[in-house]
Amino acid sequence: MTTDIPAFDFQIKFIKYIQWLLESGSYTSTYKFALLMSLVNVAIESGIHGNETLFISYEHLAEQYIKLYWKQSLPYTHNHSSNEETAFILSQNTGRQAAIINSIVELQAKQANINKAKVHHTQEWQALKKSVAQTIRKYPAKFLQTPENIERTFLYHYDDKNNKGVLLNQGIAYCLAHFSHIIFKLCQQYWTDFVRSNKHNHLVFDQDTDLRHFLFGQSRQALSSLLPMLIDIQDCQCFYCGRPLSKDMEVDHFIPWSKYPNDTAHNFVLADRRCNNARRDYLADIPFYERWLHRNSIYHQEINSFAIGKGFVANYNKTKKISEWAYNLAIENGDLVWQPPKQLEIISKAMPSLSL
Numbered sequence: 001m002t003t004d005i006p007a008f009d010f011q012i013k014f015i016k017y018i019q020w021l022l023e024s025g026s027y028t029s030t031y032k033f034a035l036l037m038s039l040v041n042v043a044i045e046s047g048i049h050g051n052e053t054l055f056i057s058y059e060h061l062a063e064q065y066i067k068l069y070w071k072q073s074l075p076y077t078h079n080h081s082s083n084e085e086t087a088f089i090l091s092q093n094t095g096r097q098a099a100i101i102n103s104i105v106e107l108q109a110k111q112a113n114i115n116k117a118k119v120h121h122t123q124e125w126q127a128l129k130k131s132v133a134q135t136i137r138k139y140p141a142k143f144l145q146t147p148e149n150i151e152r153t154f155l156y157h158y159d160d161k162n163n164k165g166v167l168l169n170q171g172i173a174y175c176l177a178h179f180s181h182i183i184f185k186l187c188q189q190y191w192t193d194f195v196r197s198n199k200h201n202h203l204v205f206d207q208d209t210d211l212r213h214f215l216f217g218q219s220r221q222a223l224s225s226l227l228p229m230l231i232d233i234q235d236c237q238c239f240y241c242g243r244p245l246s247k248d249m250e251v252d253h254f255i256p257w258s259k260y261p262n263d264t265a266h267n268f269v270l271a272d273r274r275c276n277n278a279r280r281d282y283l284a285d286i287p288f289y290e291r292w293l294h295r296n297s298i299y300h301q302e303i304n305s306f307a308i309g310k311g312f313v314a315n316y317n318k319t320k321k322i323s324e325w326a327y328n329l330a331i332e333n334g335d336l337v338w339q340p341p342k343q344l345e346i347i348s349k350a351m352p353s354l355s356l
Contacts, residue, residue: 004051006171014175024147029093031140033191038064043176047321054173057165058133070114073104091200113311188216223251229306230270233299239269241340248273255326256281265307265314266296282338286348
């Protein structure tokens with residue numbers, strides 16, 4: 001195993017390949033976009049920073065698929081000219097509704113919160129995951145790399161007889177993680193355009209509808225339910241400036257939602273509104289990262305127990321890997337980081353120890 005990063009020529013080739021893949025593909029559903037985005041998420045969570053290969057099981061991809069489609073399986077509310085409202089599940093297929101959507105809707109009828117569904121409907125959750133995994137194997141994993149009927153194996157070699165998963169080629173996991181923003185933006189745009197142009201959805205919205213926000217906007221989970229836990233472990237002080245908090249407290253994503261759009265409980269901090277608004281989508285400076293790592297190392301069990309009860313994902317090790325990816329990428333790119341009250345500066349080249 002080598003920790004060398006892929007050569008720049010390879011990275012450029014990767015970006016060109018992703019562009020070709022999206023522009024040349026023919027789409028009858030949104031499954032291929034979901035597969036690319038799922039591969040990106042798994043690559044980020046893997047913690048790979050070099051030229052390694054990465055095996056990804058179909059069931060792991062299925063979990064990512066369910067997360068992506070869970071929100072999109074909720075009814076879209078349409079306002080008629082008569083001021084009447086109708087709720088409609090947007091079609092994700094040119095033919096009948098995508099099977100994954102139908103399966104998710106069945107589970108949502110029993111539990112609307114995805115994380116509570118995992119805990120309280122374990123049998124149904126496992127059945128859904130296996131079903132989605134098989135759908136991924138049969139369709140998008142097989143056909144993702146064959147636009148215009150030209151088979152390519154740049155990302156991975158597909159084996160129809162292998163029902164376990166795919167092995168990403170050397171350097172692919174690194175590129176997926178490091179070019180995640182570009183891939184997410186492209187996939188979201190292609191996905192949105194597909195749903196908007198789908199004939200089954202034409203009567204539901206007009207061209208002014210902010211469809212992209214509905215499909216990919218910030219989580220609808222009520223972050224306020226985490227306030228009691230964060231108040232306790234932070235002594236009701238702002239994580240950034242240390243000011244005592246009263247009515248202006250807010251729950252903030254430490255790794256900004258724009259960089260990794262998932263609600264993981266260990267990522268949340270309590271902040272005053274001034275700091276939260278000033279930081280926007282910037283990473284906090286390295287000393288705050290060290291403080292955040294230290295806080296999570298001490299309180300990870302308390303965060304885990306409280307958050308799961310409120311229906312949030314809580315995975316201490318995965319959150320650390322996501323943060324390491326975000327800060328390593330910022331260092332590599334020489335990004336700006338934030339310090340209170342409004343100061344921005346180029347990030348330090350020194351990463352804190354992640355052994356906490």
